[in-house]
Amino acid sequence: MSTTIAPETHSPPPLVVPAGRATVATWHLSLSQVLVVAGFCLFFLYHNYLPLFHSDLWGHVAYGDWILQNGRLPLEDPFTELAAGVPLFATAWLSQVVYALVGRGNDPEHLAHLFALVLLATYLVLLRTYYRQTRRLTLSTMATLAAFLVSWSRHAVQRPENFGLLCLACLLWCVVRSERRDFTASWRWPILMGLLFAVWANLHGSFVVGFAVLGCWVLGRAIDNALLSGHVLAFVRDAQFWRRWSCLEFAILGSCLNPYGIDLLLQTMLFPSHPNLDSVLEWYPLEMRSLEGIPMAVSWVLTAIVLRHSRRRMTATEVLWLLVFNAAVCVRVRMIAWYGPVWMLALAPHLAEILSRVTLPTTVASWQARLSRLSRPSLRWSAVTLLLVWMTFILAPISRPLLGGPVRRPDQVLSHQTPLGVTRFLHEHPPTGLVFAPQWWGDWLAWNGPTELRVMMTTNAIHLAPPQVWQDYLT
Incomplete structure (x- = not known):
């Protein structure tokens, strides 16, 4: 006798808005929503003014220029003659072409705009993902902030990795969004993930991180079936397991849609073992006395506290996500960029469960009641939100090509080094x-x-x- 596990849906039912008021209510924003928008406006301003780092960004732009000029991918490195004859896998060729198109004319200003827009889109998608898990705007905002702070040391550098992070955020949204009753009856999600990985594999080699996310998602479902039913092969009759498996299959097939085919997958898997990388700082193991070690330690403490107080059952998928990505950071410190979003994906439902049992002190509750009238959704808060977005736009360098104004000097756009x-x-x-x-x-x-x-x-x-x-x- 086998047991079929229902889809992991932990969100409360959506609010029902009366039909006559649905259109108007859609445009009514609350004070908390205005504050979230203000936070993202500051986030965008900071990254739009952030100087372009003296890093491999310029090598990627040079690669993109070479590809556009020659109309093909390079077979070997076109700029380093001492590496002549060594086959080259351009794992980020699409990102490089995008960089070259945006930075044409030796104008790096537009690269700064692209960087800020990509990061803004990444964390907006993560905010939406965590909100679907918790149905709490404040909590989902804090979760997004935590994911950013854990990996903040990686966000000062502009490189194709930024496109990979955006793809990871989209994947996490797909994973959470697909946890619904019609998941097993719809082929939309496997096809969507296949298309996502087809783009991701041409943008950056981090698509293998997506395989790790989906692999834990699939294996975790099988383990949950076995634990709850008492049969190791109980997953065979679980429709949701097979739909998750289909998502992983389509992801692998989609990633093969690149100029190198399946060879790109093999090359990306073997890349970290190259002996030259042993001398590169970001490929070192994690050290606790470092910019990455401190936030990792804080995340471990927070994880222990949350899991200690949560009454929600921890799924095998969540356990695997935490184990795999913690191990990845310990082995290669650069993996902290991918750890943050996945770490918070595993903890967000537990945080929501804990907060659902928290009772506010009488004083705080009374002040909350007094402020409820001020913070209730209304069109005036929507107007304030539009004003915030417009002010952010006119203050950011991205507005100068459209609204006019002095172009920033190279020493303002570029890192001082x-x-x-x-x-x-x-x-x-x-x-x-x-x-x-x-x-x-x-x-x-x-x-x-x-x-x-x-x-x-x-x-x-x-x-x-x-x-x-x-x-x-x-x-």
Whole structure:
């Protein structure tokens, strides 16, 4: 005898709005919603003014320019002659083309706009995801903020990884959104995930993180079936397990829709084992006395507190998500960027359950009642929201091409460590030999240096250079 587990739906039924008032009520916003919008406005302003980091961003822009000029993907690194003959898998070719199109004309200003818009979209999707789990705007906002703060050290750098984070947020939304009664009867979600991974695999190699999310989602369902029914093979008769399995299959098939086919999947899986990466800081194991170690420790403490007080049953999927992504961060510190959103995805339902049992003190409850009239939804709060969005737009650099105004100087758009003076000197005195410089200078010079410049190393060529060449460069 087998037991079929119902879909994991933990959200209360939606509010019912009278038919005659539905259209008007849709435009009525509350004070709490205005505050959330204000927070996201500040979030966008901060990232729009954030200088473009002196990183591999410029190497990716240079790759994109090369692809557009030649009409094909490079077979080997076009900027590092010491890596000649080593096959190149352009795992982020679509992101590179987007960067090149946005940054054409040697104008990096638009790259800053793109960066801010992508991050804004990412965390808006995460906010919506956590809201579907909790049905509490304040809690979902705090969950989104926590996911950002845990991985904040990764958000100062603009790179194709940002597109990967947006795809991860969309995947988490699909996972939460698909937990509904018609999930097993609809092929919409497997097809949607296949399309998502088809785009993701061409934007950034982090699509394998999506495989980890879906793999835990599928395996967790099978484990829950086995634990609740007492039969290891109980999942065989569970329709939702097979629909989750279909989502994973479509995701794998979709990721194969790239110029390299299934070879891209194999290359991406093997990439972290390259010996040259052992010398790169972001590929180090986690150290507790670091910018990543402190927020990770805080997240572990918060996880312990939440799980200690939650009365909601913890699903096997949530356990697997926490185990897999914690282990990933401990092995490779750069995985903290993907840990934050998934960590909060596992904890958000438990936080909602705890808050549902919290009784406010009498003083706080009385003040809440007094403020209820002020904060109730109305059109005036909607007008305030529109004003906030408009003020954010006119204050942000993104408005200047449309509304006019002085264009920011290069030293305002670019990080102070960007070698602008070196670039001017090299344009005036083009070198004839191989240029030895930090690899992040090599990225910039490959894009903005003299046409015939030859650099010894770029960030994107670290895994392509022979180990001896890389060691010679380091010494």
